Amino acid sequence: MNLSYFTSLLNRTGLVVQILIGMLAGVLLALLAPGWAGKVSLLGELFISALKSVAPVLVFILVTAAISRYDSEQPTHIRPILVLYLVGTFGAAVIAVIASLMFPTQLVLVNAADIAAVPPAEVNDVLKTLVLSMVANPVQAIADANFIGILAWAVGLGIALRHASDTTRRVMHDLADSVSWIIRWVIRLAPLGIFGLVATTVAEAGLSTLGNYLHLLLVLLGSMLVVALLLNPLLVWWKIRSNPYPLVLRCLRESGITAFFTRSSAANIPVNMELAKRLDLDYATYSVSIPLGATINMAGAAITIGVLTLAAVHTLGIDVSFGTAVLLCVVSAVCACGASGVAGGSLLLIPLACSLFGIDTDTSMRVVAIGFIIGVLQDSAETALNSSTDVLFTAASDIAAKRQAGI
Template sequence: MKKVVNHWTRLGLVKQIIIGLILGVVLALTIPDVAEPITILGTLFVGALKAIAPVLVLFLVISAIAQHKKGQQSNMKSIIALYLIGTFSAAVVAVCASFLFPVSLDLADSPEGFQAPEGLSEVLQSLLLNVVDNPINAVIEANFIGILAWAIVFGLAFRSASDSTKAVLSNVSDAVLKVVSWIIKLAPLGILGLVFEAISTSGLDSLVSYAQLLTVLIGCMIVVALIINPLIVFVLSRKNPYPLVITCLKESGITAFFTRSSAANIPVNMKLSEKLGLNKDTYSVSIPLGATINMAGAAVTISVLTLATVHTLDIQVSLFTALILSVIATISACGASGVAGGSLLLIPLATSLFGIPPEIAMQVVGIGFIIGVLQDSAETALNSSTDVMFTAAVEAREKRKARKKDQMA
């Protein structure tokens, strides 16, 4: 038994998830009547995610803001702004694609009495009330918008705290991430139960929506990587962006695709930045920072899965509400944790904009883990490769400005 466990551990999470997915399909097709002992695995997995997600968002955001240091170089403001613009642009692309190619999902246990918001005023009123919710109640009720708002407030307050206090916050944040990593290790069993339940109740047709969803997700990421990002780089550098784009995708994106961790890809990006001749004082700060807040792929994932849930529940979305969703997806993506599937845990924050219950949102998170073998890999590749790309683009702009000054002089 010990040998079996060791061999299973050495397989890695991606292979484990694939095995769990295949077993779920096989068991659903062969023994669909034996449902309860298997579907409980999916229920437990979703329940654990639902329990840890509010705590994760709270402490990650508080710690990140509290640890922020003043006095960074002036060009860091440009890089941070570019990170946010790139992430917001990715969210807009995802929202547009979701309206052009709407996807509906097979969700179990949907509340029969669920009422969609009647209009934008109701959405905005709900949003404002959620923002000022009691912080403890927000955590208990999984009110992610309230959690985010109070986390920002507490994070700003803790910026003036002592280093020892900030160290405690960092340690608590690390401990929560550790717990999340333990839960994520159970993903293969959870996915086995989720796939079994989906196929045994809805048949193989339920997997068609997953394939459509994955197509929209990957398609959006390709558009961002090969059209939106090159356009941003061109505006800054005023030269052909594709040599830089291709270099970053090849030397950073491919590695990130397989490691599925922006944090693990930091050394790769540092080496690539050195190879490109970038300013070390700049990239030594921008690359680690980008691994935290430059999350275009996460914005795509949050937006697409949120609107897939909205389409499934027949909620009407106005243009202005879609814009608010893009902003929320951007903020949520910047707070995504570095663990595999971290962006999926922030989907409830975006779905809460439409009054969607956490029970429904966490089912969508489970679906995200089913398709996560490719989705999370592509997301990380887009996130990590863009860190070097935007750092190089800002530096190219600064050099271009310096040349203009020299010419004018």
């Protein structure tokens, strides 16, 4: 088999099929030769690093270029997408609370001494961090992958460039095309990256530790599946008034699988951008909505906060009133939207939610420690749900707008 034949075969095989082959190969390597799994971890680390390094530049350039070329007669559809983001996140919080009350979890609290991070004390702290992120130094924002700051500067610069010469705006357009070209090559490496990530995850995680928290995992993952396969399709149907599952399953397959193993919404932005392009969505819309969704569309985080908080509540034998349950849904949704502005993400927001029930910080941090133990699955599933929903809701809103316009 010569190189040209192999290249031709590779080009004829779809990327999703290649990723599935990479997943299968990674599982087999971890099970049959676990010693080799650590040696291929570099492939996964390189893939994630490449995605993370290019994502901030991609968002900054693409959003700036899109805003600079914005035509007021062809408005974007950001507002209905934001509505879907907020409704979806709150709906996920409600499902998490209902699932936790139906299937209460009892925990054996572990030592939290190794967790050095300090959780925010109030919701105001989360919102303050989020707002301050908007006025961060643009260079620092790109270096730190602060997407709130990147979006703020990109929108501002894009508006300013609308008054620039056609040549300047054309340069921005060419830069956007060039960055997109780099992204396509990075994404072509996804099968190798997924192979390394799967092999390392299966070899290192094991199932014995996770088995101790099986009930908690089932409630978490079950809630996320309900959101992915029932709530999200219902919201998409509400927008497009037709069978939502072909679109839902495609987004889960082509975005969710990659996000599951990269465990980073930011790293999955390039994947979602490429998928949005293949879905023929409006460029001016998805170039803003997808990076924005990676910051505020956090259904998975809302589920994590709600389920783990109520696990602590049930462990301590605290009664949950209807009013407190509703308040927890609101707090989980609001905190989830600001999770990306807090070091440690959704897990470090659990003590804040636990304070609604009078649970002290030491006890709640022990619950956070359990979150880190099961994080190999919890964080993966959470990211897959969050990231695939970004492109799903963007596509649903775009399809609805085009149908309404008769396109």
